[in-house]
Every structure is written in structure tokens, then in C-alpha cells.
Amino acid sequence: MAKIPTLKPRLATHAFAPRLQSSAADAGRVEARGTTAERGYGGWWQRESKAFREHYTGCVYCWLDGRSGPVELVDHLYPHGLRRDAQSRSQKALFRLKTYWLPSCHDCHRSFKAQIEAEGIEAIDALAIRLGLDPLADDELRRACLRALTRNK
Numbered sequence: 643m644a645k646i647p648t649l650k651p652r653l654a655t656h657a658f659a660p661r662l663q664s665s666a667a668d669a670g671r672v673e674a675r676g677t678t679a680e681r682g683y684g685g686w687w688q689r690e691s692k693a694f695r696e697h698y699t700g701c702v703y704c705w706l707d708g709r710s711g712p713v714e715l716v717d718h719l720y721p722h723g724l725r726r727d728a729q730s731r732s733q734k735a736l737f738r739l740k741t742y743w744l745p746s747c748h749d750c751h752r753s754f755k756a757q758i759e760a761e762g763i764e765a766i767d768a769l770a771i772r773l774g775l776d777p778l779a780d781d782e783l784r785r786a787c788l789r790a791l792t793r794n795k
């Protein structure tokens with residue numbers, strides 16, 4: 643079997659790769675994060691997730707499978723379990739942690755990614771490694787993720 647490529651060295655040449663030109667939206671990112679710290683889904687998310695989706699050219703999970711697919715949503719590699727009516731600090735932190743935001747299509751999110759999540763957090767760690775990312779290390783955030791995974795069952 644061919645060696646599975648990591649994300650970083652091949653970013654520039656693959657279908658899901660970040661677009662090379664930077665935008666005004668990119669420049670505003672850090673600032674936006676600080677000013678809307680108390681919100682979950684809302685203006686911050688609308689703005690940041692849109693900028694993120696526009697930054698990538700394809701679905702990362704399709705890419706893993708050797709296909710090309712559209713960027714239709716931002717997947718949180720580690721599910722956060724955030725709901726409008728119930729937000730803990732760790733859920734919000736996980737929700738906002740862009741390290742684990744990934745460009746995805748609807749089909750992969752419903753099928754491939756849902757299957758990984760059903761297998762549990764170790765399967766998500768393994769997927770992170772396939773993507774060239776360090777698995778989530780923060781204990782508090784891992785507990786938030788585990789709660790989200792349990793609730794999804």
C-alpha cells in the first residue's frame with residue numbers, strides 16, 4: 643500500500659488545498675475571535691466558517707479517498723457537542739479551535755466522518771494523524787469531545 647501522505651507538505655498540490663491568495667477575511671480572523679468570545683454559533687461562526695470554506699478548494703475526506711469533492715461545510719474533526727441552549731466553556735473552546743476545522747462535503751460528513759465518530763475518539767486520533775495533525779491533547783477538551791460522542795449515540 644502506498645504511504646499515506648501527510649497534509650502539510652502536499653497542501654499546495656492537492657484538491658482540497660488552501661487557496662493561495664489571502665483575503666481580507668483572513669486578515670480579520672484573529673481580531674474576530676477576540677471580540678465575539680461569548681458567542682457560539684452566531685455571527686462569529688457565520689463569518690469565520692465562510693472564510694474558512696472559501697479558503698479551501700476541496701473536501702479533505704474525498705481527498706483522502708483519492709477523489710475530489712466540494713467544500714460544503716466546516717467539519718470539526720473533534721466533535722464539540724455545542725448546542726445553543728447548553729454551552730460549557732470547554733465545548734466552546736473546542737468549537738472554536740481552528741486547528742481541527744476541516745473542509746468537508748455533505749456526503750463525507752454524513753457517511754465517512756459519522757462512521758469515524760461512531761468508532762470513538764481513538765479513531766478520530768488516528769484520522770488526525772493520517773491528516774498530519776497532532777491528536778487533541780488537552781484533557782478538558784477531550785472530555786468535552788467524549789461527552790459529545792456519547793450523546794450522539
Ligand SMILES: [Zn+2]
Nearest residue numbers: 701704747750
Ligand atoms: Zn467529501
